[in-house]
Amino acid sequence: MERVRVLVFNAALGALDYRVPEGMAVEPGSVVVAPLGPRQIVGIVWEAERLAAKDVPASKLRALLEVLPVPPLHTSLRRLIEWTADYYCAPVSAVARMTLASGSALKGGGTTTEYRLTGEEPARLTPQRAQALDLLHGEQATIRELSEIAGVSEGVLRGMVGAGLIEPVTVDIDRPYPRADASFAVPELTAGQAEAAGLFTQSLRSGGFAPFLLDGVTGSGKTEVYFEAIAEALRQDRQILVLLPEIALTENFLRRFEHRFGVPPVLWHSSLKSTERRRAWRAIAEGTAEVVVGARSALFLPYARLGLIVVDEAHEVSFKQDDGVRYNARDVAVIRARFEEIPVVLASATPALESMQLAEAGVYRRVELADRFGGASLPGIDTIDLRAEPPERGRWLAPRLVEEMHKRLARGEQSLLFLNRRGYAPLTLCRNCGYRFQCPNCTAWLVEHRFSQRLACHHCGHETSVPETCPECGTPDCLVACGPGVERIADEVAEILPEARTALVTSDTLNTPERIGEFVAAAEEGAIDVIIGTQLVTKGYHFPELTLVGVVDADLGLEGGDLRAGERTYQQIAQVAGRAGRASKPGEVLIQTRHPEAPVIAALAAGDRDAFYDAETEARRHAGAPPFGRWAAIIVSSEDEAEARDTARAIGGRRPNHPDIAILGPAPAPMALLRNRYRYRLLINARRSAELQDVIREWLGAFDFPPGVRVNIDIDPYSFV
Numbered sequence: 001m002e003r004v005r006v007l008v009f010n011a012a013l014g015a016l017d018y019r020v021p022e023g024m025a026v027e028p029g030s031v032v033v034a035p036l037g038p039r040q041i042v043g044i045v046w047e048a049e050r051l052a053a054k055d056v057p058a059s060k061l062r063a064l065l066e067v068l069p070v071p072p073l074h075t076s077l078r079r080l081i082e083w084t085a086d087y088y089c090a091p092v093s094a095v096a097r098m099t100l101a102s103g104s105a106l107k108g109g110g111t112t113t114e115y116r117l118t119g120e121e122p123a124r125l126t127p128q129r130a131q132a133l134d135l136l137h138g139e140q141a142t143i144r145e146l147s148e149i150a151g152v153s154e155g156v157l158r159g160m161v162g163a164g165l166i167e168p169v170t171v172d173i174d175r176p177y178p179r180a181d182a183s184f185a186v187p188e189l190t191a192g193q194a195e196a197a198g199l200f201t202q203s204l205r206s207g208g209f210a211p212f213l214l215d216g217v218t219g220s221g222k223t224e225v226y227f228e229a230i231a232e233a234l235r236q237d238r239q240i241l242v243l244l245p246e247i248a249l250t251e252n253f254l255r256r257f258e259h260r261f262g263v264p265p266v267l268w269h270s271s272l273k274s275t276e277r278r279r280a281w282r283a284i285a286e287g288t289a290e291v292v293v294g295a296r297s298a299l300f301l302p303y304a305r306l307g308l309i310v311v312d313e314a315h316e317v318s319f320k321q322d323d324g325v326r327y328n329a330r331d332v333a334v335i336r337a338r339f340e341e342i343p344v345v346l347a348s349a350t351p352a353l354e355s356m357q358l359a360e361a362g363v364y365r366r367v368e369l370a371d372r373f374g375g376a377s378l379p380g381i382d383t384i385d386l387r388a389e390p391p392e393r394g395r396w397l398a399p400r401l402v403e404e405m406h407k408r409l410a411r412g413e414q415s416l417l418f419l420n421r422r423g424y425a426p427l428t429l430c431r432n433c434g435y436r437f438q439c440p441n442c443t444a445w446l447v448e449h450r451f452s453q454r455l456a457c458h459h460c461g462h463e464t465s466v467p468e469t470c471p472e473c474g475t476p477d478c479l480v481a482c483g484p485g486v487e488r489i490a491d492e493v494a495e496i497l498p499e500a501r502t503a504l505v506t507s508d509t510l511n512t513p514e515r516i517g518e519f520v521a522a523a524e525e526g527a528i529d530v531i532i533g534t535q536l537v538t539k540g541y542h543f544p545e546l547t548l549v550g551v552v553d554a555d556l557g558l559e560g561g562d563l564r565a566g567e568r569t570y571q572q573i574a575q576v577a578g579r580a581g582r583a584s585k586p587g588e589v590l591i592q593t594r595h596p597e598a599p600v601i602a603a604l605a606a607g608d609r610d611a612f613y614d615a616e617t618e619a620r621r622h623a624g625a626p627p628f629g630r631w632a633a634i635i636v637s638s639e640d641e642a643e644a645r646d647t648a649r650a651i652g653g654r655r656p657n658h659p660d661i662a663i664l665g666p667a668p669a670p671m672a673l674l675r676n677r678y679r680y681r682l683l684i685n686a687r688r689s690a691e692l693q694d695v696i697r698e699w700l701g702a703f704d705f706p707p708g709v710r711v712n713i714d715i716d717p718y719s720f721v
């Protein structure tokens with residue numbers, strides 16, 4: 001009898017042993033269906049020596065039910081799943097679940113009927129049939145799609161099927177993707193670009209793990225350069241994964257990719273329809289999806305022959321997942337490349353300090369692009385000290401910024417105003433009694449959105465309409481908006497530049513690929529004079545007529561005491577500044593601030609990137625912060641405040657005593673209430689040498705938590721709320 005260990009998709013159960021019935025063949029990586037009580041459960045066959053399971057006597061083992069018709073997961077992917085679970089202290093099954101991310105794909109393909117011309121051409125034809133014969137040449141699709149292509153009714157086409165002019169063919173429900181052409185439109189690279197691209201292609205040819213940091217100034221052509229690496233991997237018939245930090249950037253990427261390779265890449269993100277998801281998943285697992293571009297979840301898919309990973313805008317915080325398995329896709333991408341023995345390129349104009357440090361240490365090979373493409377120079381950056389040059393009363397844009405915007409409008413050039421705050425105003429209060437609108441589920445103010453005429457919580461999504469009277473004192477028309485959000489800045493622009501054509505770019509307004517596409521096209525054509533946006537417009541875009549960038553409130557990101565606040569502020573402002581003057585006309589950047597002397601702002605104004613990185617590196621070294629030390633967080637939450645507090649205290653009470661580990665807390669989290677759950681945190685700061693994960697596992701493993709309590713471990717946290 002053959003006995004196998006199966007990682008079942010239930011975090012509480014882990015791995016279970018089963019019997020392989022007569023005539024069934026499985027190997028490590030096979031995806032199977034197994035009985036569990038009266039139910040059935042999906043699982044993955046695993047090496048028994050790598051996963052512990054309860055020892056069940058052979059006579060008690062139940063038989064596997066079915067092997068699913070998908071390729072077994074490669075050894076390299078199984079090692080990645082184990083590594084991720086181990087490093088982030090997550091259940092192995094929770095990580096493995098991200099791999100099998102399409103339920104319907106696991107059932108295998110099905111077939112469907114499509115239609116095409118038979119080649120029969122009778123002498124006499126109705127005009128409609130003649131038109132169909134003409135237009136359907138070389139087409140194969142459903143009757144409905146053919147009727148659209150031919151411009152005739154479905155009835156006409158069905159008649160043609162009856163007459164033997166069109167025939168049915170049975171095909172796989174998931175159509176193959178069109179093939180990319182590595183030589184479709186090869187650009188002429190500058191000497192510097194060619195050198196960088198050469199390093200990538202060379203490493204692809206010689207094979208093996210090779211991590212690169214593609215560190216190029218904004219507008220230097222990083223995309224063009226890694227496209228050459230993609231072309232080389234395509235020529236080798238390998239698959240390529242490109243990770244982008246947010247879906248808003250994919251639209252732009254798709255167009256550029258299609259220009260270069262003739263066809264769009266395969267998309268992967270959380271809002272794919274289930275049929276698209278199945279099609280993509282199967283093509284990825286079978287190896288017919290050549291280039292996959294996606295958000296972080298694309299990282300765990302079962303590529304048949306992955307040859308290259310690119311992480312674009314690799315510094316972006318959104319690569320860190322903050323629920324479920326709390327992994328950092330940038331870091332795991334490098335680990336995946338190591339297991340797959342392939343190159344990985346992290347591209348950024350403002351690399352994370354952690355990445356810089358690894359490059360410094362020689363772990364990553366640093367590839368620099370020091371100049372902008374086409375002779376464009378980096379924009380000049382100046383600060384506006386809001387204490388010395390304040391905006392008019394009730395306004396947010398300083399006179400100098402407004403004057404420059406006027407000049408741009410007169411010259412037919414574009415301005416971009418950046419403020420990383422959605423909505424109209426971050427706080428609404430009653431002028432009469434001081435009542436403030438707060439979220440009932442979170443420790444947060446409600447943000448007024450005039451666009452949708454709602455008050456909304458940006459943490460849990462709670463919304464209410466804006467009342468006409470104060471809910472506390474009943475005074476009518478007494479609500480005042482405090483502080484600006486982008487919508488308020490848009491109102492101000494409409495007042496000061498009434499003739500300007502403006503675009504408001506936030507996740508509230510640009511929430512579909514179509515809308516993003518329309519915005520990008522309009523901005524490129526010069527149909528927009530002023531863009532007002534959140535971090536959504538800070539990166540990736542290339543608008544030739546954009547010559548002025550105004551940062552409305554540079555101090556915003558520095559509040560809050562987040563460990564990476566300085567770095568994030570630097571990156572955001574450097575990125576948005578990088579949108580200015582990318583073509584022939586020079587760009588100018590004005591940063592509004594109350595603290596022009598703050599090191600981050602001073603380094604930005606001086607254009608001195610090294611000064612910023614040096615100062616930040618020293619500060620981190622001193623604080624034992626990453627990359628010199630490590631942080632982890634334990635977040636205890638419950639709908640019952642006392643239960644959350646007591647559990648957190650119990651955990652704190654049994655803190656391990658370890659010379660290389662300092663434990664802070666428990667304390668109420670800054671977001672002490674989030675989505676109706678009370679939250680307490682413990683923060684752990686460890687030396688690099690400490691076995692941090694083992695210590696945490698041992699510490700928390702000794703507890704049996706009440707069922708209403710969640711205890712989450714966040715290794716290398718990015719969010720400190």
Ligand SMILES: Nc1ncnc2c1ncn2[C@@H]1O[C@H](COP(=O)(O)OP(=O)(O)OP(=O)(O)O)[C@@H](O)[C@H]1O
Pocket residue numbers: 187188189190193216217218219220221222223224225348349373539540541542578
């Ligand atoms: N060799 C080249 N030939 C033609 N056009 C190029 C070349 N290199 C760069 N470009 C163009 O220059 C512009 C900037 O390039 P790209 O967007 O790749 O820069 P980037 O380094 O990714 O910038 P950012 O980090 O600011 O997003 C693009 O419009 C790109 O098409």
Ligand SMILES: [Zn+2]
Pocket residue numbers: 439440441442444457458459460461462675
């Ligand atoms: Zn809320």
